[in-house]
Amino acid sequence: SADTRGRDVTSAKRWSDETVFGQRAYFLFDKQPGELAVQNAREPDSGVYRCRVDFIVAQTRNSIVNLTIIGK
Numbered sequence: 892s893a894d895t896r897g898r899d900v901t902s903a904k905r906w907s908d909e910t911v912f913g914q915r916a917y918f919l920f921d922k923q924p925g926e927l928a929v930q931n932a933r934e935p936d937s938g939v940y941r942c943r944v945d946f947i948v949a950q951t952r953n954s955i956v957n958l959t960i961i962g963k
Contacts, residue, residue: 893918912936934960 894904900920907916912929919926929936942954 893920929958932958932960936960 892906907913915930917928919928937958937960940956944952
């Protein structure tokens with residue numbers, strides 16, 4: 892999670908669920924569109940994830956992503 896309310900993206904408040912990715916996942920603000928990077932991805936990380944983006948003056952966007960880890 893990255894919260895930029897009231898702050899610049901470089902000082903976004905970040906949070907990651909230790910039971911899912913812990914510190915292995917982080918949001919890349921410098922990419923267009925933004926990206927979620929996962930370090931050392933492994934088979935148990937495979938699954939369906941939801942990405943939610945809230946805007947101040949626009950409607951919230953939700954995306955469903957199917958992450959499949961293949962091989963080693």
